Amino acid sequence: MSIQWFPGHMHKAQKEIAEVIPKIDVIIEVLDARIPFSSENPMIASLRQDKPCIKVLNKRDLADPEVTQLWIEHLEKEQGVTAMAVTTSNPDEIHKIMERCRKLVPHREAMGKNVRTMIMGIPNVGKSTIINTLAGRMIAVTGNQPAVTRRQQRINLQNGVVLSDTPGILWPKVENPHSGFRLAATGAVKDTAMEYDEVAFYTVEYLAKQYPERLKERYNLDELPNNDVELMEAIGRSRGCLQAGGRINIYKASEILLHELRSGTLGQLTLELPDMIPAELEAVEIAAALKVEQQIKKKEERRKRYLKNKR
Structure with missing residues (x-):
């Protein structure tokens, strides 16, 4: 994000x-x-x-x-x-x-x-x-x-x-995509500037790794599903976020998850650890270098096409 x-x-x-x-x-x-x-x-x-x-x-x-x-x-x-x-x-x-x-x-x-x-x-x-x-x-x-x-x-x-x-x-x-999601999850960014479900998927995946028992207790789950989509569906089912045909309203489930995170209803949670940051920053640098490399390559290809057309 x-x-x-x-x-x-x-x-x-x-x-x-x-x-x-x-x-x-x-x-x-x-x-x-x-x-x-x-x-x-x-x-x-x-x-x-x-x-x-x-x-x-x-x-x-x-x-x-x-x-x-x-x-x-x-x-x-x-x-x-x-x-x-x-x-x-x-x-x-x-x-x-x-x-x-x-x-x-x-x-x-x-x-x-x-x-x-x-x-x-x-x-x-x-x-x-x-x-x-x-x-x-x-x-x-x-x-x-x-x-x-x-x-x-x-x-x-x-x-x-x-x-x-x-x-x-x-x-x-915000260059670090992880920071973008965390800022959105905690409410530092206006809700109109984000995709609720994408932020919820990111957040619930992290919570499942770091605070699985909190999710089980809050949403009455015996076991956590294997992926973020199934977990959000389980949360939606627990909260009655149902649509016609028994489908789960993921957007509504996302709203509930993020609201309960922000209000502290899910308990005392931290979304990042100091030892996570170096790897994230390294990934940002690699992505930035790759982007520059692609831009240079694109510019060179454009120059070659220009010279070819001039002949």
Whole structure:
């Protein structure tokens, strides 16, 4: 699944961030704890340069806690990065983000100056809810859909920290097809921009390998079928997604699966592991190199046809 989604406000936000970032002390990047790699924007790494960064794995209550700890350890291997897992249902955890900010740049507080922070993240990772919790009032618009925040705003938290909010930005193209599916499964991409059944097939295949008992328990299955199509049919049958002639409505079954994944009804699940990523990135590089090779070959063939026709 290839996602290309770069609305005008996102392009504008990227330019504005680049202009403001030299005056920022600490970057806060909010990630989805269920997909820490796929929800990590590679553009932010280049924008932040060498500034300290806190990777906040939000929605930890929806993610597998053991895997979340693996991700924290993995992320903190990067120079200048500290990571923490939070849930917006626990305000105390959210306020600890500011404690981390102050510890990262103690010289600002020693000088009696505010710590200047910028909070960033892709759409629908819960960034706006975190901001409202930190501010103690409704400042940022929230919504269970991507691309709610459309403009930057600067918020004085009155606790020695000034927070700059940014619109949720995606990079121009998600090259890793696995990341595309995971972003779609967790709701970072508008439902209108994806094929529900394809995303559900991808998701259920992964869940069958990593969390088979969750699927059995939730959908009353004694054993899991051998392939994704049969498994989706079994889920649809369990949920009464029947059409005329006893056929299974796969689209309806897909809606149910993805809704229950996003809401946490399926339990605490993480859709990617740190040790999965290197092989995926290698596959992306190979595919990109092959595409360039094919383009060169096509160009050469076109040149030969042109020369032949000129004779």
